[in-house]
Amino acid sequence: xxxxxxxxxxxxxxxxxxxxxxxxxxxxxxxxxxxxxxxxxxxxxxxxxxxxxxxxxxxxxxxxxxxxxxxxxxxxxxxxxxxxxxxxxxxxxxxxxxxxxxxxxxxxxxxxx
Amino acid sequence: xxxxxxxxxxxxxxxxxxxxxxxxxxxxxxxxxxxxxxxxxxxxxxxxxxxxxxxxxxxxxxxxxxxxxxxxxxxxxxxxxxxxxxxxxxxxxxxxxxxxxxxxxxxxxxxxxxx
Numbered sequence: 001x002x003x004x005x006x007x008x009x010x011x012x013x014x015x016x017x018x019x020x021x022x023x024x025x026x027x028x029x030x031x032x033x034x035x036x037x038x039x040x041x042x043x044x045x046x047x048x049x050x051x052x053x054x055x056x057x058x059x060x061x062x063x064x065x066x067x068x069x070x071x072x073x074x075x076x077x078x079x080x081x082x083x084x085x086x087x088x089x090x091x092x093x094x095x096x097x098x099x100x101x102x103x104x105x106x107x108x109x110x111x112x113x
Numbered sequence: 114x115x116x117x118x119x120x121x122x123x124x125x126x127x128x129x130x131x132x133x134x135x136x137x138x139x140x141x142x143x144x145x146x147x148x149x150x151x152x153x154x155x156x157x158x159x160x161x162x163x164x165x166x167x168x169x170x171x172x173x174x175x176x177x178x179x180x181x182x183x184x185x186x187x188x189x190x191x192x193x194x195x196x197x198x199x200x201x202x203x204x205x206x207x208x209x210x211x212x213x214x215x216x217x218x219x220x221x222x223x224x225x226x227x228x
Contacts, residue, residue: 004156006156031215033215035215040122040220040221041220041221042117042203042205042218042219042220042221043157043203043216043218044218045215045216045217048215091156091157093156093157093215095215099145099164101147101159101162102157102159102215102216103159104149104156104157104158105156106154106155106156107154107155107156109154
């Protein structure tokens with residue numbers, strides 16, 4: 001069990017640029033989640049995949065955000081035309097089923113200048 | 114929808130003293146309850162969970178929590194803290210049956226251990 005892996009760990013970008021983050025979940029986990037965490041707050045749900053199907057999206061996920069999990073394994077989260085308000089820690093988590101706890105990666109910290 | 118309230122944003126305690134971090138939740142349906150710990154610049158690590166059965170749950174690093182349905186609380190306790198326990202602690206709930214939104218988190222409590 002290598003845990004949930006996220007890349008990159010840090011990303012600094014200029015406002016208006018596009019960024020893409022990657023998450024590799026625990027291999028046998030079929031559920032994958034993206035959360036966003038801002039300073040002094042708990043993680044907030046963004047979106048959820050069961051295998052390759054994106055089953056739920058938060059209203060926090062504006063049209064500039066898109067997530068994919070094409071083969072039901074790794075996932076990518078893309079933010080287009082980044083804004084300073086997008087600066088946050090983006091956390092990925094995976095789980096094996098309904099009663100299974102979420103296992104989190106170390107996150108990708110995005111700074112938009 | 115469910116919500117989680119962590120009543121204290123910061124809790125300072127002296128090393129080797131006991132600590133309690135408070136968590137209250139609100140939900141119209143039955144929930145599972147979790148405590149996670151987050152060290153600086155890292156993801157969240159599961160401390161313990163309550164799914165069913167005994168209301169006193171023991172977790173890693175000497176932590177335990179008690180589920181109180183009538184008070185809708187799930188407070189986290191440790192009888193003697195160590196400097197290494199300094200971290201952010203998050204209480205979370207999920208809907209029984211597997212809500213699609215995974216976990217709903219509180220805002221966190223920063224545990225500060227003073228030597």
